[in-house]
Amino acid sequence: MVCKMAMFMDLNVNFTKDKKTLQNIIETAAHLGYSTVAINYTLESQQKKPEIPKPTSISDLFTKLPVVQGRSRPIRVLSRLTVVATDPSHFRPNAEYKAFDLVAVFPKTEKLFHAACMTFEVDIICVTVTEKQPFHFKRAPVNGAIDRGVFFEIVYTPAIRDSTMRRYTIGNSLGLMETCKGKGVILSSGAEKPLELRGPYDIANLGLVFGLSEGDAKAAVSTNCRSVVLNGETRTTAFGIIRTMKKPPPAPTASEEDKSEERENSAAKRAKMEH
């Protein structure tokens, strides 16, 4: 068996319309040693008619992806949607969510936090870092989320920008650690500029300040992120067993292939309904 080195991931790089900045951030991430990054699109639900953004394809950004330092392999770029929810109706899983590799929810109230931990079909639950946590983390929902394989995310960029935010970040993460004991946490950047990114080992060290143990802090930038990505992959399948996907456009014998695809589709549907 090949022993794999820990792969570092940063699952929150904010999307900007400025292509140059986005390219720059991804190049910096590759140089720092991150093997996977996720571009984050935020869906603010406060507006009257929120528009679900569409992920830009990576081929638009790069013709050749930058190589990860020390791995001689191109970086993997994922897309992620964060739904900011102040009301239960804001989180409506539909086909548009499926265009993203990862789905995160940012619950603003205690009720929503409970629902996000126990029922929402998401991969990541964001923790407030820019203001004081408005509610206490209860043990039941937090344990429920850990059991379901949903991870809590702490973003560190606000802590770099401002010393007041830093206090909230550290305070809120210590509050979370009190309940979750360092399990089920990921650390990510939320960077909007390349200089806001930090190296994976720096973040593993920073995890100690946030109340994680040495092992948990390293897991928060590596193995836990891997679980999140795999969880995201299974979300598009039926129980992680069957996955149906559209065949690539050039289809020579159309009629036959259509039929087989239909059959696959209905099999997956049936599996879902039986659940």
Added chain:
Amino acid sequence: MEEPAAFERLVYKNASNFHYMKICLVLENGSRNIEAAQFKQLIVSGLRQLYGEVGAAFPFDLLKFDPGTLTGILRVYNSGLVKLWSALTLIGSYQNELCAVRVTQVSPFLLALSGNSRELELDQASPTGEKLLLT
């Protein structure tokens, strides 16, 4: 007659009291002239921001600083490594200009900082890559 050799357990403990860090300051608008004293001042102010006066007082040394590349080597007691490193991570601006401190290497042995395996370049010509070229 000689006695049979008694079981002896040898534990090698890290003899070094210090850790050494090779760090590099990256500024938003490219490099400019910064002296060693200013660089240390930046680190101390980072420590003060995160850990207060007690943090700012704890001993560490800037052994070497190259103003051209803004690269330096720090020496710190093992017990202060986590504090110093986290303070470096959270440094975000220098004189109202965005900056980042990139930690290139950390080691208990100063000699280890003389080379960096990540900067080795594999010789593309040889298929097995057994020949290493130091740049």
